Amino acid sequence: KTCADKVIYIENEKLGHFHSEYYQEALSSIIRERKPTLTVFAHSSPTYDLAPALAVALDIPAIMSCADFRFENGKLISTNPVYGGKINAEYSFDTSNGGIVTFLPGSIPVEDSGLSGEIEKIQFQFDKEFEEKRFIEFVEAAAGEIDITQADKVVAIGRGIKEEENMQMIKDFADAIGAVVGCSRPIVDAGWLPKDRQVGSSGKTVKPKLYIALGISGAFQHVMGMKASDTIIAVNKDPNAPIFAVAHYGIVDDLFKVVPALQAKIAELKG
Ligand SMILES: Cc1cc2nc3c(=O)[nH]c(=O)nc-3n(C[C@H](O)[C@H](O)[C@H](O)COP(=O)(O)OP(=O)(O)OC[C@H]3O[C@@H](n4cnc5c(N)ncnc54)[C@H](O)[C@@H]3O)c2cc1C
Structure with a gap:
């Protein structure tokens, strides 16, 4: 651009x-x-x-x-x-x-x-040398294949997902709407997603058009990495979860009911 x-x-x-x-x-x-x-x-x-x-x-x-x-x-x-x-x-x-x-x-x-x-x-010519510091080697960090900061849609998952085996449901849902999967820190700590998918103060700051937070409580360390998203939809079974304070749309329910229902609706709309 x-x-x-x-x-x-x-x-x-x-x-x-x-x-x-x-x-x-x-x-x-x-x-x-x-x-x-x-x-x-x-x-x-x-x-x-x-x-x-x-x-x-x-x-x-x-x-x-x-x-x-x-x-x-x-x-x-x-x-x-x-x-x-x-x-x-x-x-x-x-x-x-x-x-x-x-x-x-x-x-x-x-x-x-x-x-x-x-x-x-x-x-450009330098008129002095700064040789006390030297470049030795460029060691590339283990890079993920997806840059969540560039995504238009992010489906982010938190501890509400409970088990690693439930991650596939979220990946399928994200694929269905053309989103990438991000997460809160406990998901990275559990080793279920790589560090470059973590949103928040010690992860990435994202500003997608759509951010769907599933089973994420909304701790301020997480919120500071996503609160500038254009539209935030939160699904959490706790009506007092702080994530609802930054969400534009909130669904107070079990994500294991909401995600399959959304996916069925998307499949229906896609024909
Ligand atoms: C220095 C520091 C830096 C940090 N940096 C980050 C960071 O960059 N990013 C980050 O995310 N965190 C960060 N954290 C951690 C942060 O404080 C929180 O602990 C973390 O964000 C909580 O993640 P969570 O919302 O997934 O889990 P929890 O707080 O455990 O929330 C899980 C939520 O899921 C809901 N839930 C459970 N089951 C269901 C269900 N079936 N359906 C719907 N909802 C359900 C619960 O009601 C709950 O609200 C940092 C902490 C520190 C101290």
Whole structure:
């Protein structure tokens, strides 16, 4: 998708792998020269290192881990989950001298704005060496085949599923509606799904069009990873389950009755 007028491509072999000092040196030079209103990064381990150091080097403000933002009277106002997602804080800074923000992955949808994305290549030369830190090897983490942060529909399962053998019913239901299967942490702890399917503060943040939470209580650590979903449907047999506080639609019933009923209806509609 093309979301930029221009893509600046900085060429130097030292930038082939992430190295905070070389990245900081190259980016601070470009930012000083071009003076962008805002420098935006996805929040990740490298940018957690890079963004604050860059802000100090440039003497400009930075806000990390934003979930949302707006502009008001030349000020950027960000919304940031704090205290493990129990509350949202708002932070702001004046953008007249620029500033840096990092956004939580999945918090802002990618839109194709039809911009040209013209590539400008810059040959960059470093006038000093930062050799006390060296790239040795890239070791890829065991990757799952599905990226739940990119899915339009997520069917998430929690401890209410009770037994591993019941997982197949959920996978079949997800397949029937073209969804991917996500989960709460106990499902990963039990080894029934890989870690990359976990939604929440120590898992992934998702923002699908549809999030169906089955047998998930709605602990705040889970909710902070899915509450921005467009439509949330929760199925839980406990009417007081906190998940209903964030759900747009709630079904207070046994998921072992609800899921087969939904699946039968979908099969009927599909003919
Ligand atoms: C530092 C830290 C980080 C954490 N990070 C995460 C995280 O990233 N993601 C995460 O999910 N959790 C995380 N947790 C764990 C979190 O606190 C909760 O323990 C967890 O989310 C609970 O998972 P659950 O809702 O599946 O299980 P439970 O809380 O046990 O809830 C199960 C729910 O299923 C319902 N239920 C049972 N049977 C049925 C049925 N037949 N039909 C319908 N409903 C039924 C019950 O009423 C209940 O509400 C973290 C905890 C800590 C301390």
